[in-house]
Amino acid sequence: MNYLNLEDVTKMYGEKVLFDNISLQVNQGQKIALVAKNGSGKTTLLRVIAGEEAPEGEAAKVYLHKDVRIGFLNQDPEFFEEHTILEAVLDSDNAMIQAVRAYEYAMLFPDDTEAMHKAIAKMDTLKAWDFEARIREVLTKLEVSDLNKLVKNLSGGQKKRLALAKLIIEEPEFLILDEPTNHLDLDMIEWLEEYLQQPRITLFMVTHDRYFLERVCDIIVELDLGKLYRYTGNYSEFLEKKTTRHDVESATLEKSKKLLKRELDWVRRMPKARGTKAKSRVDAFHDLKDEVSQQRIDEEMKIDIKGQRMGKKVLEAHNISKAYDDKVLVDGFTYKFRKGERAGIVGPNGVGKSTFLKLLTNEIRTDSGKVVVGGNTVFGYYTQDGIQLKENKRVIDVIQDIAEFIPMEKGQKLTAPQLLERFMFNRKQQQVYVSELSGGERRRLYLLTVLMANPNFLILDEPTNDLDIMTLNVLEDFLMDFPGCVLIVSHDRYFMDKIVEHLFVFEGNGKIRDFPGSYTRYREVKKEEDREKARLAKEAEASTPVAPKPKSKATALSQDERKELKRLEKKILKLEEKKTELTEQFNDTSLSAEQITDLSKELSDVNDELEELELRWMELAEMA
Template identity: 50%
Template structure:
């Protein structure tokens, strides 16, 4: 069953053609990812397919009886609303029922209330608010009553994602859904999409995510869309075969073109004396061979400043904001060629730690000693504030007009931009014309051009295309200095880091030897009730055990890290909670039955409010039961 079809789509910006006569379709059950280089038009194509942007020409058709949810790269949310109000403003039958119910209650409308409650029961919408809170919580948004205007860009994206997910549309269209999510939230989203029977169309550069979620990859390359039925690994294999065949075909075309060019030059100039069909064929061949381009390779072979024996020493570092403790006596001495991953949920203090290491933020207590030869290169999540009226080449020349390579050679700013895949025409474009990925690539160039020997990279993979990511990985593998990385790209982290700092909350930081996957396998192998200081299972790299938590904060307030034991009173509480929850569930069924029989307006209102109170009580008692169950 076809859900979406696009025929002969064409889109350009000025003299720049993104794609021409592109035809594409999505069937029920497909999980399709669109990939391609930065600036190739992926986001534009997704916007056209979602119906939020018109093509220059062509037709997009959606099946009329399906619902569509669209997550834009930059969601437009009403700043005056709360998080819950924004999510409830989505479109679905359940949300309609909830809104109708709330409206009837607020306006004391007896007839509307009866209809709304009937719809709530029919659509199983009584627990809908709890589902919304769960999805928001999994995505890192806990306070549902805060104003959207107070949220960061990343938080706004997560709220918009939650709004789309709760609608449970037939066709889900997502633009870079994993950007601004922490690793646990990405894994939740991965599981959600894998267990959802809906149809998915998305743009993403997260290679693990692509491999585990998608069953079809569509690559946008030079204005053409190449579709591959299979996961990301299959796509890579078939793409290589296609490019090998294309290179062979191009070589043949160029040989033919040289022969035809010689024929054209040899023949009389009078056009009528030549075979017109051969002239037309020559013109077509000329366009075909000249239209092929060599993407080149992103070359990051830049010089690195010398690093001395003393690098960076952190001693008893502490930081809190109000009552929230981010770091508690964190101590670590960085060694030459350290490659460290920094992981933890959003809000745990990862960016705060990096800002303190680079001197942009002062700790509450503790000492940071930086070696005299250390030169930081700090790549932040926040895009550089560049004048949009400035040309790309001017931005680079403001930093340096000539740069040194690792082999001692020098190159100009223009030559360096070419190595960063900015061709001559793109170098003289205004910053305002760059795509999000191109701006991030330019930001990366501006960090590396200063020849740092200690790189601190805060989400460097956001908005970078896969080609750029592969070359950046190769550069970092050969980088002779220190590297500290925060990234939601699990493949990127697994390939680069040798140990990870795990920010566990309450100021605690664990130094774990191994990459992210090693840590997750070890963590998942631990019994739920195990102390944070238990030894790792066999899945940890051979001959390695996790270092102790390097913060002085204790586990569950217990100074020896021992497992907490329940008191006699807590055991009795645990035993009675289960019975109380069961009793509340039975009462809820009874009240819903009463609602369905009808009655006076006052009775209906009282029963509806009782259901809300029962739901709240069940949630509170369930949380307490789960808390006690950890120690049974």
């Protein structure tokens, strides 16, 4: 079944063409990822697909199957700010969710037996009890807790997780996701990865998580220079096929350049008075010129900023601890960093990773122990929140406010415009205001401001969020060659595996484990440890002697008690049938208030009797 058809869709912002006459088709069961450079229009294309922005172009068509339920995860999800988390999650037209919402509200007012009975009846009719358990599972997996907390008091990351949880709970057939892994910890990402692999889910998403692309997607679509290129296969197959396409384009471009040169010579020699044939040739020349002018300019971010010399003592933590109220974040951590060390930090959200970084940089004080920073150590600290860039400033002004130039190797200097060019901001983009930059472009600009301090100890807290794959590749190469120390917090597994030599694993209650290896290796070891713990627990349970029950008259069932047990089973079965019958009567919309009251009382009596009989049955069954 065809879910989506895009035909001849164009979108422009001012003079900038994001995409030009593109077409796209999504069929049931396909899992498609969209990749592109930051600022190319990925989010805009998702909004067009989801119907939140109108397409441009006279022949533009966007067709979405009318019977398919669509779910769209925006970069900046919107909620009613005065709603609680529970109200936000259950704000849906889905019949199952409406039944669960009625039941949850009835639970808040247990004295309102009428509302409770109606809610229970609805849950029974729709068989929504399993669905309620599913809601709680999703909320738990994405750490959406404190259901009575107001949405307006949530952080941006919490809102993104809330929006993702709400979307998964609604179970749409066609998911459109914009950077779904942002603000998720590694356990959440792996759970989401497994969820999206289900065959019933049709997916179109933007992500820069390369393991996600490798394991979830079967088609990758690239938005490049305003055109869409479709590649079947996962991320590794995409890289192979993209390389082949660029090789073909390069060969074609060389031929076009030679032909253009010959045509240019002819046009220059051509007399002013020309006939129809000459005019057609001139028109062909201009077409060829346009073709060559659209040649690929593979801008690559170049990072070769000079680093400062590092002393013998780099950074030392001596038995440091930190707690807030009863929550212990760091407990007795001791470590001495070496020159050129590259370490990663992993652990669930809220376990204290960012606090740990602030302790190491003396931004906050320890409760006990001390941090010693080497005399020549210069931190470059890239935080999650970044700096507050002034929206009304141009890109060039942001950099020139820091420095007009920075020193390079061998006494050379690099001016601010030259430095920006190395970070993929050409001279035209340098005049753009910060307010016009995409999320990834802002992060790239922020990274530049961090590196301008010539640090020799880089601390990067979630540096991969919103960066495109090309920028990530260049950043990875830079960090591999960086002569100083690197300490990274990241939920990008691919990035961590490529960069770090060992991990600081936050295991909770302030315990930090130093693991010698990559993230993937750590997960393998962790799974093996969990399996071993489960095996030992099972063996211990099996080897524990079970005291035999004494066969005394006090516990053995008499003949009368055995008869009573059978009578109870029959009576309980009849009462369960009566309860179902009464519950179904509540669906009759013609019932008067008096009839509803009578039914409620009768149902309450049945429940009371059932409870009493079940308790006696359990007592006899245990004795038996």
